Amino acid sequence: MKRRSLTGPILLVLIGVGFLIYNLRPDIAMFDLLAQYWPFLLILWGVLRLVEVLVEYFRGSLQRTSFSGGEVVLIVFICLFGWGAYAAHREGVHFHPLTWEAFGEHFDYTVDDQKPAGAATRVVFENNRGNLRITGADTTDIKVTGRKSIQAINHSEADRANDATRLEIVAQGDTITVRTNQDHNPTNGKIAEDLEITIPARLNVEAHGSYGDYDVSEMNGSVDLHGGHADVRLNKIGGDARVELERSDLVRAVDLKGSLDLQGKGSDIELENIAGQVTIDGSYSGSLEFKSLAKSLHFESPNTDLRVAAVPGQISMDLGELTANNLVGPVHLVTKSKDVKIEDFTESLELETERGDIELKPNHLPLAKIEARSRSGQISLELPEKAAFQLVASTDHGEAVNDFGPSIQKETDGRSASLKGSVGQGARIHMVTERGTVTVRKTGAQSDDSDKTETGVRRPAVPAA
Amino acid sequence: MSANEVNLLRAVRWPLTLVTLGGLFVLNNFTPYGFDRTWPVLLIVFGVLSLLGRTAAAIPPAGGTGGPR
Numbered sequence: 001m002k003r004r005s006l007t008g009p010i011l012l013v014l015i016g017v018g019f020l021i022y023n024l025r026p027d028i029a030m031f032d033l034l035a036q037y038w039p040f041l042l043i044l045w046g047v048l049r050l051v052e053v054l055v056e057y058f059r060g061s062l063q064r065t066s067f068s069g070g071e072v073v074l075i076v077f078i079c080l081f082g083w084g085a086y087a088a089h090r091e092g093v094h095f096h097p098l099t100w101e102a103f104g105e106h107f108d109y110t111v112d113d114q115k116p117a118g119a120a121t122r123v124v125f126e127n128n129r130g131n132l133r134i135t136g137a138d139t140t141d142i143k144v145t146g147r148k149s150i151q152a153i154n155h156s157e158a159d160r161a162n163d164a165t166r167l168e169i170v171a172q173g174d175t176i177t178v179r180t181n182q183d184h185n186p187t188n189g190k191i192a193e194d195l196e197i198t199i200p201a202r203l204n205v206e207a208h209g210s211y212g213d214y215d216v217s218e219m220n221g222s223v224d225l226h227g228g229h230a231d232v233r234l235n236k237i238g239g240d241a242r243v244e245l246e247r248s249d250l251v252r253a254v255d256l257k258g259s260l261d262l263q264g265k266g267s268d269i270e271l272e273n274i275a276g277q278v279t280i281d282g283s284y285s286g287s288l289e290f291k292s293l294a295k296s297l298h299f300e301s302p303n304t305d306l307r308v309a310a311v312p313g314q315i316s317m318d319l320g321e322l323t324a325n326n327l328v329g330p331v332h333l334v335t336k337s338k339d340v341k342i343e344d345f346t347e348s349l350e351l352e353t354e355r356g357d358i359e360l361k362p363n364h365l366p367l368a369k370i371e372a373r374s375r376s377g378q379i380s381l382e383l384p385e386k387a388a389f390q391l392v393a394s395t396d397h398g399e400a401v402n403d404f405g406p407s408i409q410k411e412t413d414g415r416s417a418s419l420k421g422s423v424g425q426g427a428r429i430h431m432v433t434e435r436g437t438v439t440v441r442k443t444g445a446q447s448d449d450s451d452k453t454e455t456g457v458r459r460p461a462v463p464a465a
Numbered sequence: 466m467s468a469n470e471v472n473l474l475r476a477v478r479w480p481l482t483l484v485t486l487g488g489l490f491v492l493n494n495f496t497p498y499g500f501d502r503t504w505p506v507l508l509i510v511f512g513v514l515s516l517l518g519r520t521a522a523a524i525p526p527a528g529g530t531g532g533p534r
Binding site: 036037038039040041042043044045046047049050053054056057060062066067075079082083086 | 469472479481482483484487488493494500
């Protein structure tokens with residue numbers, strides 16, 4: 001008699017337990033855990049089969065068991081799904097369990113409160129759900145107006161919820177707290193408050209919430225925002241800003257006189273005209289734009305580490321590409337898979353990418369020191385005609401193309417090629433790729449190396465935008 | 466090598482490959498060694514296991530159960 005394998009039922013039980021946890025405890029991020037740990041499922045399956053085989057072997061009843069067609073299909077699906085889930089997880093995509101919104105009706109109430117700020121130096125907002133728009137003004141009062149939306153089965157239920165969750169403005173020491181008291185709600189309905197707040201511009205602002213956007217503008221003090229799922233817009237802030245979010249679709253900061261410290265996950269970031277240091281730590285899958293940063297920028301994500309001393313020009317970045325122009329060095333960039341294009345930078349450039357083409361165009365003389373590495377991708381360097389430099393460039397599999405004539409020596413050996421030499425006395429330039437073409441050309445000039453037909457080499461020079 | 470052991474080698478071939486597959490994806494998720502670079506290990510493991518099975522099967526089996534397919 002052929003015994004059926006135990007593996008199927010055991011896996012079925014595990015899948016059931018997984019879904020049960022997902023349903024009962026939505027706070028446990030099952031998707032994130034699964035996205036990372038799913039390969040252990042395959043290992044467990046393999047080990048179970050091994051144990052079965054060994055047990056049968058020692059009982060002397062070994063059957064020639066192989067995987068059935070169904071099992072192979074399942075393994076292939078697990079691998080495809082798991083790989084996709086992991087890729088999504090790494091890029092900062094998260095799945096939230098659907099929230100039950102169909103319950104009851106929405107009832108709206110107006111919120112209106114005002115209190116003098118007195119000698120307070122700090123104002124703290126506690127609004128769990130809902131949007132906050134905070135504006136600094138030449139005033140002495142803290143003024144709150146807005147709309148409160150309560151989900152309830154009927155009007156009296158909504159009234160009861162509204163009475164229990166009145167907005168409070170409480171002064172204590174040098175701190176004023178604006179509390180929406182949503183956690184005091186005796187009913188099960190959801191409450192969200194969208195508030196417009198005007199406060200004295202001199203105050204330091206702090207806000208906490210778990211769902212809702214922040215919009216802060218015209219403040220002279222510092223801004224400290226903590227949120228779950230939130231978009232943030234900062235405009236004309238005098239002090240330092242700190243933003244800590246679980247997830248955001250957009251973080252935009254314009255005209256900051258202090259520093260900006262951003263932590264979280266999400267999609268887009270737009271920064272413009274920031275006088276202080278900028279630190280970003282998190283993973284962002286959308287488009288990132290940095291413009292006119294007067295001090296250093298440090299961007300760190302699972303795939304990219306970028307440090308720049310200042311950004312008078314701009315940097316645009318998405319998952320596959322980084323384009324920058326006019327940077328103050330030293331510039332340091334390590335990234336996994338991005339095409340990198342940098343135009344104009346000072347001091348020095350240190351660049352490493354695992355997969356992606358590198359295109360460098362330093363226009364300022366004297367040239368900055370350059371160290372560029374790619375594991376797989378072409379590296380092209382475009383230099384002004386009068387540039388002075390010492391060059392070492394090599395590729396393990398690919399071509400080397402040189403525009404600077406006899407002062408640069410070209411050597412080919414099997415599939416590898418290199419360029420070495422000096423033009424005048426100048427900065428050291430070191431470019432290495434394992435796979436791809438290395439090119440050094442003069443600004444505006446076409447390659448005169450006529451025997452090269454490798455794709456990409458003949459790409460026409462892009463005029464500076 | 467006895468026919469039983471030949472059968473054992475055949476029987477453990479797929480489970481071991483599966484464990485290797487899982488292991489490579491663990492490396493993919495937790496270390497810089499991506500599956501796109503480590504996948505040839507799968508071929509090697511499966512190849513070596515098949516090879517062991519073949520060489521063992523080349524010795525004529527004692528009973529009737531372990532002959533080549």
